[in-house]
Amino acid sequence: xxxxxxxxxxxxxxxxxxxxRRYNILRTIFYLQPIGRRSLAEKLEMSERRVxxxxxxxxxxxxxxxxxAGAKITEAGEKLFYQLNRYIKVLRGLxxxxxxxxxxxxxxxxxxxxxxxxxxxxxxxxxKFTAExxxxxxxxxxxxxxxxxxxxxxVADLMLTKKxxxxxxxxxxxxxxxxxxxxxxxxxxxxxxxxxxGKYHLLHVPDNLNKDLLETLTKESQIKRVLNxxxxxxxxxxxIGTAELMAKRRQVNSKKMNQIxxxxxxxxxxxxxxxxxxxxxxxxxxxxxxxxxxxxxxxTIAVAGGKEKAEAIIAVVSNKYQDVLITDxxxxxxxxxxxxx
Numbered sequence: 001x002x003x004x005x006x007x008x009x010x011x012x013x014x015x016x017x018x019x020x021r022r023y024n025i026l027r028t029i030f031y032l033q034p035i036g037r038r039s040l041a042e043k044l045e046m047s048e049r050r051v052x053x054x055x056x057x058x059x060x061x062x063x064x065x066x067x068x069a070g071a072k073i074t075e076a077g078e079k080l081f082y083q084l085n086r087y088i089k090v091l092r093g094l095x096x097x098x099x100x101x102x103x104x105x106x107x108x109x110x111x112x113x114x115x116x117x118x119x120x121x122x123x124x125x126x127x128k129f130t131a132e133x134x135x136x137x138x139x140x141x142x143x144x145x146x147x148x149x150x151x152x153x154x155v156a157d158l159m160l161t162k163k164x165x166x167x168x169x170x171x172x173x174x175x176x177x178x179x180x181x182x183x184x185x186x187x188x189x190x191x192x193x194x195x196x197x198g199k200y201h202l203l204h205v206p207d208n209l210n211k212d213l214l215e216t217l218t219k220e221s222q223i224k225r226v227l228n229x230x231x232x233x234x235x236x237x238x239x240i241g242t243a244e245l246m247a248k249r250r251q252v253n254s255k256k257m258n259q260i261x262x263x264x265x266x267x268x269x270x271x272x273x274x275x276x277x278x279x280x281x282x283x284x285x286x287x288x289x290x291x292x293x294x295x296x297x298x299x300t301i302a303v304a305g306g307k308e309k310a311e312a313i314i315a316v317v318s319n320k321y322q323d324v325l326i327t328d329x330x331x332x333x334x335x336x337x338x339x340x341x
Contacts, residue, residue, distance in 0.1 A: 016091065023047075023084045026063065026073065028117065030081055031124050034070035041116060079325070088114055089307045097332045104339040106319040115329040119306055122328050126305045127154030130326050134237060135159065138196065140166045142234040145173040145289065146192065148185040149239035151303055156188045159195040168198035171229045173236060174270060174288035175205040176296060201226045205287045212225050223287075230289055236297045240304035242312045250284055268303070268310030274315040294321045301326065310334035 027189040028043055028075050029035055035043075041051045042145030055071060058064045063077030073081065089095060094112045103112040113129045134155065138144065142165075144153055170193040181187055186202045193200035203226050241249070246268035247257040260282045264275035271284040272291055280291075300321065304313050305328035314335055317325050327335070 003237060019084070020088070020091070021050075022054055022058065023088055024117075025051070025058065025079075026077060026081045026084070027121070027257070029064060029071050030078065031116070031121055033072045034330055036065055036070040040071065041096065064274060064284055085114070092329065094329060094332075097329070097336060100336050101327075101332055101339075104336065105314075105317055105325065107317070107322060107325055108319075109324040110171060110324045111324070112332040113305075113326070113328050114204065115305075115331075121332070122305050123154055124158075125152055126303060126326060126328055127158045128152055130155045130163050130237070130301075130303050131158040131160070133324075134235070134301070135162060135196070138165060138168060139234075140168070143169045143171065143232060144192070144198075145230050145233035145236045145297075146185055146188050147172050147173045147238040148183050148188060149241070150183055151239050151305070152185075152188050152237065153183045155303070156191040156195070159192055161195055161197075163197045165198065167198055168193070169195075170198055170200045171226055171233065172203045172288070173233075173238060175203055175229055175286055199209070201232075203227070203288065231293050231296070235299045235301065236289065236294065236299070237301040237303065238269055240302055240309065240313050240316045242266065242309060243268050243273050247273070252284070256282075265315075266314030268308075269316045276311065276315055278315060278318050278320075290320060298324050303327070305331050307331055307334045310338060314338060 005121050024044055025040065028040060032039075032043070037048060037051055037055065039323065040046075040055075041048045044051065055064065055066070058077065059066055060284045061076075063080055065074055091111075092114065094114065098110045101107075102113070111129065112308055113122075113125045116125055123141075134144075170189045170191045174185055186204075190200045190202065192198075203223065205223060244257070244261060244266040245297075247260060250271070252260070260273050263281045265273035265281040266276055267274045268293060270289055271286040272280050273282040275281050301324040302313070302317050302322045303326040307330040310331050313325070313327060313331060
């Protein structure tokens, strides 16, 4: 495919521009459907005339339907959209970006999805790819551990209903942060389990309890049983946060937060705050998986995107803790520049 694209770039560069344009239109409709022509033009920063011409082509080919509410993608259009993903990936050099990040980070697998027109679209791209990747890797009798966060909530929403798996158990990898219920690990674990016809167990323990109380709670039989499942998980999937944002979400007091940031922390996962050299600057008292337990898990998947998270991802991800990284083009390009700079 790469050689074919090189030939196309030489002899028919205008064809590649048309393919990219129609791919962007299909992708925007896919994520925002139904969407009107004017809104589509604004999102893509294209003239309404150009959008109309391309919509007419896609409609004639039965890749989209025009409804009173706006354009909607058809089954054939959705199939084409996924087929185009591979073409666009090679066209934009994302396969080479994956290889570069894999070498620099020392990971077993790195996957880079095309960045969207905004953060919402990018998160949807990440969520869709991650959901598919997760379902491909789940097997009968597996235990899956998940953390909380916006991206993981999108992954749960985009998981396909799958009834072929048997005896899969989904558990939250950490205690709760006292944030919106939709992005808590308990909610995400339950939603994924229902989508794949599996079982789930909840961890009703908040993060940031004092050490004595935490030790007492973790001796309770139900909590102890869930923690045992978490620590013996076959797959773990987790997000990554910037140090400042996660300190605020974990309600770290301002004095301690300033100290953490001044000490160089840029990224956070599992209550651990890392600097750019992947050194732990600070850790909160919390229940669930600890970093030294990640090595025992068969496959640990980190998923995070957005150019603003590049430093945080570099700080958290290493072959000591993760096997797989799933990120987006803008974050990946920024990461590779930092890693090689």
